[in-house]
Amino acid sequence: MGAILGHVSLNNKPVDENLFRSRFRKIRPFGAVNSSLIIKNVAGYGCHDLGLGGAALKPLQEGPFYIVADAFLYARKDLAKALRLSPSAHSDTSLILKAFYRWGERCLNHLCGDFAFAIHNIDEKTIFLARDHIGSRPLYWSERNGLILFSSYIDGIVGFEDLSWSINEERVSRWLGNPNEIRPETFFDGIKAVESGHWVRLRPRRVEVSRWWDPESLTKQWGISPKDAVEEVLHLTRRAVRVRLPSKRPKKPLILYWSRASVLV
Numbered sequence: 001m002g003a004i005l006g007h008v009s010l011n012n013k014p015v016d017e018n019l020f021r022s023r024f025r026k027i028r029p030f031g032a033v034n035s036s037l038i039i040k041n042v043a044g045y046g047c048h049d050l051g052l053g054g055a056a057l058k059p060l061q062e063g064p065f066y067i068v069a070d071a072f073l074y075a076r077k078d079l080a081k082a083l084r085l086s087p088s089a090h091s092d093t094s095l096i097l098k099a100f101y102r103w104g105e106r107c108l109n110h111l112c113g114d115f116a117f118a119i120h121n122i123d124e125k126t127i128f129l130a131r132d133h134i135g136s137r138p139l140y141w142s143e144r145n146g147l148i149l150f151s152s153y154i155d156g157i158v159g160f161e162d163l164s165w166s167i168n169e170e171r172v173s174r175w176l177g178n179p180n181e182i183r184p185e186t187f188f189d190g191i192k193a194v195e196s197g198h199w200v201r202l203r204p205r206r207v208e209v210s211r212w213w214d215p216e217s218l219t220k221q222w223g224i225s226p227k228d229a230v231e232e233v234l235h236l237t238r239r240a241v242r243v244r245l246p247s248k249r250p251k252k253p254l255i256l257y258w259s260r261a262s263v264l265v
């Protein structure tokens with residue numbers, strides 16, 4: 001898992017570049033092979049990439065859109081085909097942005113993989129945050145008088161020392177009563193998590209939250225039986241395993257010898 005960090009001012013306050021760079025370095029995960037930044041006056045975007053998805057992930061800009069993503073797409077060839085693009089010519093971040101440009105928030109229904117990303121539309125002054133179906137990769141956000149902060153880690157947000165962060169005592173008490181309860185609120189006032197299978201759209205003085213993936217609603221919508229649902233899960237599991245296998249793997253069985261026993265792999 002990589003890490004992303006964003007600082008966007010919707011009220012035209014410039015980014016403290018030194019502070020942003022400092023916080024970005026602090027959330028660098030172990031094993032990151034690539035770290036990229038875009039800092040443009042009122043906005044800063046940063047991405048640490050582990051290099052697992054081929055082309056290095058980095059913040060991108062296209063037209064009025066800026067995107068930063070921590071993502072690993074599995075069926076990227078299928079997505080590229082639907083977009084009429086060459087998969088080898090685009091990183092996962094680029095494919096996500098192209099999908100968003102074409103389908104808007106409905107692009108999430110076309111993405112197969114682990115992802116957490118943010119897209120900033122500078123013309124409309126909106127920020128779109130989204131997480132994958134089961135929330136494999138974390139994403140937190142905060143809004144303070146037109147200042148938007150988002151990060152893969154809470155430390156990336158509370159580390160902005162020009163702002164004060166108080167403990168959310170109600171959330172702490174709820175966690176002590178039920179540690180397994182999943183809620184968007186965090187232990188800090190004003191910092192929330194994008195929930196798994198949800199997207200969040202931030203505008204000046206307005207926050208919109210929507211659940212884009214709900215397995216129960218899908219079974220009702222498709223009218224499938226529990227047995228058919230099980231078969232579909234098996235099909236999708238096999239597909240997920242197949243697309244994650246290395247493209248260059250031995251065509252013949254490999255015999256491994258261990259002591260007097262032989263194992264067929």
